[in-house]
Amino acid sequence: MISEEVRMEPPLLQMKSVHKRFGRTHALKGVDFEIHAGEAHALLGENGSGKSTLMKIAYGEVTASSGQVLLRGEPVKFANPLQASRAGIAMVAQEVPVVESLTVAENIALGNLPGSRFRIDWTTAHRTATEALGELGSGIRADRIVGSLGPGDRQVVAIARAVASKASVVIFDEPTSSLTAELTESLFDIIRKMKSFGLAIAFISQRLQDIEPVADRVTVLRDGALVRTMDLAEADEGTITRLMVGRPLTDYFHREIAKTRSTSDKPALSVGHLSSPGVIEDVGFDVGPGEVVGLAGLVGCGRVEVVRSIFGADAGVGEVTVAGKPYTRRTPRRSIQRDLAFVTGDRKGEGLVPAASVFHNLSLIANNRLNLLPINRRNQRTAASSAMQELQVRPADMSLPAGSLSGGNQQKVVIGRWLSSAPQVLLMDEPTRGVDVGAKSEIYRLVRELASQGVAVLISSSENSELLGVCDRVMVMFRGRIVADRPSDQLDELTIAELAAGVIDV
Known part of the structure; x- marks a missing residue:
């Protein structure tokens, strides 16, 4: 004051x-x-x-x-x-x-x-x-x-x-x-x-x-x-x-959205012995259909590299299985064909084409799928418009350059392009960076709704409160390894911080 x-x-x-x-x-x-x-x-x-x-x-x-x-x-x-x-x-x-x-x-x-x-x-x-x-x-x-x-x-x-x-x-x-x-x-x-x-x-x-x-x-x-x-x-x-x-956020993380009970006994995503020299070492875990799992840890712990390696954006050796089928020779293009989606943490460098229109940015995934059929622009426009309404992108003008939007609305566009791709696995790195409190709640709602439809979600975030609020389970990384894997209701922010800093042993 x-x-x-x-x-x-x-x-x-x-x-x-x-x-x-x-x-x-x-x-x-x-x-x-x-x-x-x-x-x-x-x-x-x-x-x-x-x-x-x-x-x-x-x-x-x-x-x-x-x-x-x-x-x-x-x-x-x-x-x-x-x-x-x-x-x-x-x-x-x-x-x-x-x-x-x-x-x-x-x-x-x-x-x-x-x-x-x-x-x-x-x-x-x-x-x-x-x-x-x-x-x-x-x-x-x-x-x-x-x-x-x-x-x-x-x-x-x-x-x-x-x-x-x-x-x-x-x-x-x-x-x-x-x-x-x-x-x-x-x-x-x-x-x-x-x-x-x-x-x-x-x-x-x-x-x-x-x-x-x-x-x-x-x-x-x-x-x-x-x-x-x-x-x-x-x-x-x-x-x-x-x-x-303009309203109270009564359920900020939307945990009230029910999780789908999968009839499959196979994980939607399975990772084994994933390694990258000097970055990640012998990482393994499963994510079930309809499960939201968080990756916590300090900067440089390897959590970002784990997500990027699964998608093929970074190099890494190890076993990745999607819906029970082994996935080798991972690249971003092949990941899209395998129904993996990836929201990058580098919105400016990798997430957007700033000079291109919002419509073009929302349509990038559809345009890059290997498909011999002609692109249906009417369907693309309908899907892009639906994504804009779902995430409340403002201004609601798809002809504007994506770079002219505020940072949070740019992030909504990055997320929105995956809505029509029907992914089996959604990988997210810092999904709410630079996003306001209302838009965060909308993104959390979207994550929970996708999970309720059977999508497996893996989120890497530096915000421990976010992981505890939206995830069913949280894995904590320290020096390239997973040192804890617990249900979110058995963790708190202090415990995550201590595990991530190596202060306490599992």
């Missing part, structure tokens, strides 16, 4: 009655938003609610259809992000914008190179970068090549760029969506430090667990409209969820 003294001061950034239209889509409907110096103001809402669009208007990346933006009490209108940056507004995007071939210092100096028109002062650039990194408590060397850094350090570089530019307003757009719990806590430490410097922080998120550590106030948007602004003390999980989705 911000103090009364701070509350009485004029906002550093203020947005009044902001509207934005994209053709027929009314993305923002008269939204008000403000941030004070030394405050972190969280902006929450479902995918497509208008959060990112509002902040892109503040940053000059998008032009408002109407409304007003004030910086330090003065009306401003930025034609591009460079103008906003020079006025003191910085944005740390969800996909960290760095040039991998350049050094840390060169990345931090981008857009604000010291020196004259004819010569860049690299000594000053390195000193400024080192000072900015030091202010954030980071030990990253300014001469490191950014391509050699992990995701957390790359994000620190992007934040240091904002600090070095002397920004007074910093916008974080979904900053924790691809970070581990440890890196997320480090980010929160940095944000608290920036608040102590007197910076105004806008924090876009759809993860309720991101609010309490850093936010002073919370604003919720729904369908492009302002629902409510409140102090953090008022923002309990139930209230936020109801405001975001």
